[in-house]
Amino acid sequence: MKEINATYFQQEVLNGGKVILDFYSTECPPCEALAPKFDAMAELYGHKIKFLKIFRQGNRELATELGVSSSPTLLFFENGKQILDTISGGIKKSEIVERLDQMLTTEEVAAIKANQKPIISEYDVAILGGGPAGLTAGIYLGQAKLKTVLIDPALPGGYMGITHQVSNYPGFTEPQPGYMLAHYMSEQAKHTGIDFKVAVDITSVDLLKKEIVIDQLETIRAKKIIIATGTTPNTMNAPGEREYKGKGISYCATCDAKYFVDKEVTVIGGGNSAVEEALFITKFARKVTIIHQFAKLTANQAAIEQLQANDKITVLYEHEPRGFEKRGNTMITTIENLKTKEIKELESDGVFVFIGFKSNVAVLGNHLPEMNDWGYIVVDEDMKTSIPDVFAIGDIISKKYRQITTAVADGTIAAITISKEL
Numbered sequence: 223m224k225e226i227n228a229t230y231f232q233q234e235v236l237n238g239g240k241v242i243l244d245f246y247s248t249e250c251p252p253c254e255a256l257a258p259k260f261d262a263m264a265e266l267y268g269h270k271i272k273f274l275k276i277f278r279q280g281n282r283e284l285a286t287e288l289g290v291s292s293s294p295t296l297l298f299f300e301n302g303k304q305i306l307d308t309i310s311g312g313i314k315k316s317e318i319v320e321r322l323d324q325m326l327t328t329e330e331v332a333a334i335k336a337n338q339k340p341i342i343s344e345y346d347v348a349i350l351g352g353g354p355a356g357l358t359a360g361i362y363l364g365q366a367k368l369k370t371v372l373i374d375p376a377l378p379g380g381y382m383g384i385t386h387q388v389s390n391y392p393g394f395t396e397p398q399p400g401y402m403l404a405h406y407m408s409e410q411a412k413h414t415g416i417d418f419k420v421a422v423d424i425t426s427v428d429l430l431k432k433e434i435v436i437d438q439l440e441t442i443r444a445k446k447i448i449i450a451t452g453t454t455p456n457t458m459n460a461p462g463e464r465e466y467k468g469k470g471i472s473y474c475a476t477c478d479a480k481y482f483v484d485k486e487v488t489v490i491g492g493g494n495s496a497v498e499e500a501l502f503i504t505k506f507a508r509k510v511t512i513i514h515q516f517a518k519l520t521a522n523q524a525a526i527e528q529l530q531a532n533d534k535i536t537v538l539y540e541h542e543p544r545g546f547e548k549r550g551n552t553m554i555t556t557i558e559n560l561k562t563k564e565i566k567e568l569e570s571d572g573v574f575v576f577i578g579f580k581s582n583v584a585v586l587g588n589h590l591p592e593m594n595d596w597g598y599i600v601v602d603e604d605m606k607t608s609i610p611d612v613f614a615i616g617d618i619i620s621k622k623y624r625q626i627t628t629a630v631a632d633g634t635i636a637a638i639t640i641s642k643e644l
């Protein structure tokens with residue numbers, strides 16, 4: 223694997239045979255999550271395909287020329303021509319493997335797969351999810367000397383890691399950058415000696431058998447499983463949303479707002495995340511227009527007051543997006559006025575979507591614990607689910623308030639309960 227800059231693009235990429243090129247940025251959690259997967263892939267495929275990395279912020283002109291507008295983005299080349307679909311954002315290992323396999327012959331792919339040997343690992347406790355809930359459980363279980371593994375398809379930290387300022391976590395007089403809290407919490411968990419299997423693909427989960435398969439290769443068996451997989455932002459399913467995801471439409475201001483210096487941005491939503499993220503985006507953008515379906519914002523009063531004091535932000539109430547397209551570098555959001563039914567187009571340089579969340583239960587296999595009407599897991603006061611030896615903690619459980627402090631508390635309770643049982 224090699225790092226290049228724009229000067230070496232012709233030599234290394236266009237004249238480089240088969241190439242995978244990673245445009246990455248700093249302060250970009252999905253880029254950090256991709257890095258270990260990219261390294262692992264380079265080990266396996268590196269003798270057939272050249273693995274290159276390029277720093278997007280330092281090579282902006284080339285990135286724009288190649289249509290890269292989100293970090294990380296993977297591009298594939300063969301004999302000087304770009305091939306296959308680009309992938310960007312939270313990239314799964316399986317998406318990379320699928321494309322790499324297409325670049326090789328069946329025999330070459332078979333030889334690479336033959337080098338991978340299945341692995342079986344046994345643990346006392348497997349924690350699914352490395353947000354504040356999972357990390358806290360890990361700290362307590364590690365200190366209790368239980369053999370514990372923490373599994374996450376991304377890097378540890380969860381939402382905490384991509385929240386720019388956390389002002390309500392006890393112990394700090396000043397607001398803390400979320401990535402620092404995430405860093406210290408995960409270092410603290412690592413210090414207790416638990417294993418981290420992060421930036422992996424979760425191939426399957428069987429909560430009854432207590433078996434988790436990762437990267438189609440390693441089977442993890444545990445006496446107890448803790449589910450701490452949190453939530454995922456909702457998408458609108460409007461025409462163009464999927465097509466322009468990562469190419470004009472973003473779901474992470476921390477990752478992408480810095481590319482909108484002195485530009486115009488559209489934000490969809492009106493709750494806490496939309497308002498807080500819109501305020502953050504104004505540090506870079508010259509103008510932010512919020513599209514909100516109701517007549518009033520649903521964020522908390524403090525956030526609304528900050529928004530009202532910020533003259534860069536305009537809110538279009540009672541409007542909904544109906545579709546997205548790109549004309550040149552301009553994103554066109556088609557919006558409907560819900561009162562008058564008038565349809566109009568809103569131009570901007572980029573769109574950010576923050577319209578609520580759904581629980582991450584889809585990944586938990588066929589045997590799911592009892593859930594409430596909204597798909598959140600029901601637990602008792604010890605964080606036990608309806609499945610024996612399966613616990614759930616954090617944002618994924620049925621509860622009223624979803625905060626770092628409440629997630630941390632849930633993790634503590636589950637871990638202490640387990641420590642007393644094992």
Ligand SMILES: Cc1cc2nc3c(=O)[nH]c(=O)nc-3n(C[C@H](O)[C@H](O)[C@H](O)COP(=O)(O)OP(=O)(O)OC[C@H]3O[C@@H](n4cnc5c(N)ncnc54)[C@H](O)[C@@H]3O)c2cc1C
Pocket residue numbers: 350351352353354355356373374375376377378379380381382385387388389390391424450451452453495582585615616617618624625626627629
């Ligand atoms: C924009 C934003 C700002 C916020 N600001 C604050 C704030 O200032 N203060 C505050 O207290 N709270 C804040 N919150 C809420 C807080 O971040 C959450 O309540 C908290 O992170 C929940 O922790 P968690 O561990 O349950 O889930 P998450 O933080 O969502 O972590 C879940 C983890 O599970 C992983 N995962 C997903 N699927 C799987 C799978 N199949 N297998 C294994 N792992 C999986 C994810 O990659 C992630 O790492 C904010 C939330 C958002 C979205």
